[in-house]
Amino acid sequence: MSLAILLCAGLHIYSMMLPITTGGDEDIHSTPSLMILKNIGIYSERFFHLSPYAFIGLVTLLAIIALVILILLEKRLERKIAHHRRKLLILTIFLIFVFLGVYFYMLRNHPFDQALFKFPPLERITLIVPYSLFGVHEYVARLPSLIFSLLTAVFMFKLVGLYRDRWTATLAGALVIFIPPYFFYSSLNYPEAGGMLFVLMASFYFLRHARTLSYGDLLFSIFFLSLGVLYKRVVLVMWGVFGIYWLVNRIRGERWLSSSTYLKFVWIGLVPIIPHWITVRLFSDVHYFFDLSNWTTLKTATQNLTILPGQTTIPLFFLFAGGTIWALLKRRDNLTLYSLILFATYYVFWTSYFCIGDPRYMMSVFPSVVILAASFLGELRKNSKGKKVVSILAIFLVGFMIYKIPVNPVGKSFKYGSVFYFSYDEIYNYLKDNLKSRQKVGFASPITTAVGFYRYKFGLEHKLDFVFLSEDTLSDSEATHQYFEKENMKYLLVFYPKNYPFFSLDAYKRVENFVDSSENIFIEVRKSVQEYGVLWLGELK
Structure with missing residues (x-):
């Protein structure tokens, strides 16, 4: 044993x-x-x-x-x-x-985040x-x-x-x-x-x-x-x-x-x-x-x-x-x-x-x-x-x-569920070096990601606040531009999967098309392309 x-x-x-x-x-x-x-x-x-x-x-x-x-x-x-x-x-x-009594007292002023x-x-x-x-x-x-x-x-x-x-x-x-x-x-x-x-x-x-x-x-x-x-x-x-x-x-x-x-x-x-x-x-x-x-x-x-x-x-x-x-x-x-x-x-x-x-x-x-x-x-x-x-x-x-057993599960994880491995280090290292004060960053993805964990791992919890955007927000370039200016946001972070068999192709194609057509609004500052996904970071012009 x-x-x-x-x-x-x-x-x-x-x-x-x-x-x-x-x-x-x-x-x-x-x-x-x-x-x-x-x-x-x-x-x-x-x-x-x-x-x-x-x-x-x-x-x-x-x-x-x-x-x-x-x-x-x-x-x-x-x-x-x-x-x-x-x-x-x-x-x-x-x-x-x-x-x-203790439980609700401790949480009396805390926003009830669904993640909790x-x-x-x-x-x-x-x-x-x-x-x-x-x-x-x-x-x-x-x-x-x-x-x-x-x-x-x-x-x-x-x-x-x-x-x-x-x-x-x-x-x-x-x-x-x-x-x-x-x-x-x-x-x-x-x-x-x-x-x-x-x-x-x-x-x-x-x-x-x-x-x-x-x-x-x-x-x-x-x-x-x-x-x-x-x-x-x-x-x-x-x-x-x-x-x-x-x-x-x-x-x-x-x-x-x-x-x-x-x-x-x-x-x-x-x-x-x-x-x-x-x-x-x-x-x-x-x-x-x-x-x-x-x-x-x-x-x-x-x-x-x-x-x-x-x-x-x-x-x-x-x-x-x-x-x-x-x-x-x-x-x-x-x-x-x-x-x-x-x-x-x-x-x-x-x-x-x-x-x-x-x-x-x-x-x-x-x-x-x-x-x-x-x-x-x-x-x-x-x-x-x-x-x-x-x-x-x-x-x-x-x-x-x-x-x-999957001792090295990279490339084999789809056998056990819908998850895959994706490195966020390149994008977060850039944000860590370039965010000088607390900022809101727009984020959009048709699937769940690990952006929350890496926000803490790279020590950005006091500098980076994500504003999660729906696909509708990204459907109109001009509306997106106005929204970012109104909310005083500088960066947009987008994740869209590829070769991913567990999600509608149309759903993440819309996000991908927005990224490809957004050169008039955002300057691409970092793009991490990996086997099953793309993480793209743009800066508002």
């Missing part, structure tokens, strides 16, 4: 140094933490007379101390929970109002510490994803180890981090790695609670589930997984705590979630859209299933299929039941979603795929004379997956 983790970390190094990707959400995941860090500096200096870096360091230290105390007092805490459940319920109600609310707050908070320690760099923005990925292997090992032997648990831990799409997104600043980690952490403590009926394990499972929802919203589906598993096992006659106890713990789990959901409801445009018509045809109902072999690799998928059949016939234990419920619940959720067939979404079922595949190989190894043959087969499987 240690060798797999070290190898995984080493294979991530090159891709973590690449530019923040264009065409996806990596900039939106990377930049808001820098916005929050700036605001933390305002409050930490006003109330505590500390720099933001000293304040964050102090809070981090206190959080580590609290975690250590929590671990050391786990058994005593379990007894306290058992004897003071009513007081704990009252305390949670009080904490909700405290959290809401499009994704949950824990993802933002997680990035603040590495930014404070190491500065604004691509590898720093991606560092939490790498750490979460490696911890995913550890908790997959612990989870499978509850029901299977050490060999099977080790294989499962190694397989999960080398599934190609998961490896790819673990090298970017996306919440996929963290989301899977919280799913596995919550699952481990929940299944251990199911065996021991420990209050401590139940508390930790709810705690990590709540944190997971605050890191990646779709972890909310795990409430359904837990509920279905509990209900099925109650029907099967297994022993559990009283129903009222679980309702109280669910309430505890809602404490950290409620303030965020109130804020999202009031101030953001975040919505989930579902389309139940996806289930009306066999093609759309099975589309997410048909992409799994290409995502997980064909050998792993066939082992998963064989493991599922074997588990249903021969090994219908609680780990099998839980894995099947996890797979089915997320499959129903994503197939009911309006956008099906996205490789990123189906990563939610990877834990089930790995558990059932590894269990199948583990059973073959245990019950056959060819243990060495099965062990060699497992080594070849892991080796094949390592061969398939």
